[in-house]
Amino acid sequence: MKPPVTTGDIIELTVTGQSHTGDGVGKYEGFTVFVPLALTGERIRAKITKVKKTYAHGRMLEILEPAPARTEPACPVFERCGGCQLQHVSYEEQLRIKRQQVIDSFQRIGGWEEPVPVLPVIGMQDPWAYRNKAQVPFGLRGGELVAGFYAAGTHTIVDMDTCGIQHPDNDQAVREVKRLAKEWGISPYDEKNHRGVLRHVMVRTGFATGEMMVVLVTNGKRLPHREMLVTELRKALPRMKSLVQNINDRRTNVILGRKNRLLWGEPVIRDRIGSVTYVISPQSFFQVNPVQTRVLYDQVRRYARLTGREIVMDVYCGAGTIGLYLADGAAWVYGVESVAEAVEDARRNAQINGIEHVTFVAGKAEEVMPKWREQGIRPDVIVVDPPRKGCDPVLLDTVVDMHPKRLVYVSCNPATLARDARYLRERGFETREVQPVDMFPHTSHVECVAWMEPVGKTLDGNK
Known part of the structure; x- marks a missing residue:
């Protein structure tokens, strides 16, 4: 069947839902059309920008009938910057959209006929200035140095000095580096020609401690005005405890290189979630919203x-963040992670907190866990917190073979959570409840904690 639209067509459309990326979705003559910035319930006029076999993309030209939930974005560059997708929606509606995203994933991908209990999303009291980490690319535009976040789907930098979802200290640090780079002629990186010095500035701020780390990512070892940078940044940023040069001379979209050079201060900073202190290095994984991280981890503990x-x-x-948070309620915690450096962080975090009843091992979980089983280790509870791509089936089979009483699945992607929950259901585990947590207000992302348990037949097949 030939699509009823072609590129360049102008159509009118009623928006009936939101996609997982936050775009409005509607039907034109039965054909699906995605339109960024459009909201459920709105009547809009849009120009078709791309046509595929089963769907099209459009650009909104006019809102004919606005949705009651539409609001004025707080950020002046919201429509150009790719960092947020939902600032034009009331926060209450954002939470409703995210819950529906989880429900839809379980129905469409998980194949649930009876709905899985998906609780209302736990939102933030103040959904602004929540990010403890900024990673800001530097570049040239019209011969001038610019720094900001990329426009959606591009590597075009939207120049900015403040971001409403960043901790103010992060913004201040980026502004200071930007000012000094302009004054002293430190060249920004040109990714097309692989030239220039300053690629990114990464800032990490400890919400509980106030400690700040500034990482200057450079295209090679050379860093002009290094000593002056140290002096001026120490003056301008009194909370800075660590100033690091990260060397990344590869042609890559990966932000950090493998080598760090400490320019001043300590190689790490510290932050706390609840009563647990965590050491954070430039490469450490640490949740970017510490306020909601505690909410998330408390939910893991509850399940x-x-x-x-x-x-x-x-x-x-990872760095043992969940395992150490649960340790005071457990007889023993075993952690497994494929990244050896993260395991070293986990061991160090255990040491500084005086937590001795933990074991952290570097390796693939599907290889390490059977060895633990051979040693007679039987878990009562398994917690998985995979990347966006979800769990490998081999790992899920390994989890099932360990016969835990409870499985707690932490997910940053409802689609892969629903897929894995379906796989586990076929192997005797039922999803009892899902609690979404809004870790990333004003974006389309939502984190979930799912409680799963074996049901029906026992795992050995007996009644």
Whole structure:
């Protein structure tokens, strides 16, 4: 069947839903059309920009009938910057959209006929200035140095000095580096020609401690005015505890290189979630919203139902953040992570907190966990916190073979959560409840904690 639209057509459309990226979705003569910035319930006029076999993309030209939830974005560059997708929506509606995204994923991808209990999203009291990490690219435009976030779907930098979802200290640090680079002629990176010095500035701020780390990512070892940079940034940023040069001379979209050079201060900063202190290095994984991280981890603890007697396995444990947070309620915590540097961070975090009843191992979980089983280790609770792509089926089979009483799945992608929940359901695990948590207000992303348990037949197949 030939699509009823072609590129350049101008159409009128009623928006009936939101996509997982936050775009408005509607039907034109039965054909699906995605339109950024459009909201459910709106009547709009749009220009078709791309046509595929089963859907099209459009650009909104006019709102004919606005939705009651539409609001004025707080950020002046919202429509150009790719950092946020939902600033034009009331926060209450953002939470409704995100919950619906989770429900839709379980129905369409998970194949649930009876709806999985998906609780209302836990939002923030103040959904602004929540990010503890900024990664800001530097570049040239019209011969002038610019720094900001990329426009959606491009590597075009939207120049800006403040971001409403960043901690103010992060913004200040980026502004100071930008000012000094302009004054002293430190060249920004040109990714087309692989020339220039300053690629990115990364800033990490500890919400509980106030400690700040500034990382200057450079295209090679050369850093002009290095000593002057140290002096001036120390004056301008009194909370800065660590100033690092990260060397990345590869042609790559990966932000950080493998080598760090400490320019001043300590090589790490510290932050706390609840009563647990975590050490953070330039490459450490640490949730970017510490306020909601505590909410998320408390939900993991609630679903784990710890009494102090349980053996807990933390899979994809990273720097041990979840496992250490649960340790005071467990008899022992085992963590496994494929990135060796993250495991070193986890061990160091355990040490500085005086937590001794933990074991962290570097390796693939599907290889490490069977060895633990051979050693007679039987987990009562397994927690998995995979990347966006979700869990490998081999890992899920390994989890099932460990026969835990409870499985807690932490997910940053409802689609892969629903896919993996379906796989686990076919192997005897039922999803009891899902609690979404808004870790990233004003974006289309939503984090989930899912509580799963074996049901029906026992895992060995007996009644």
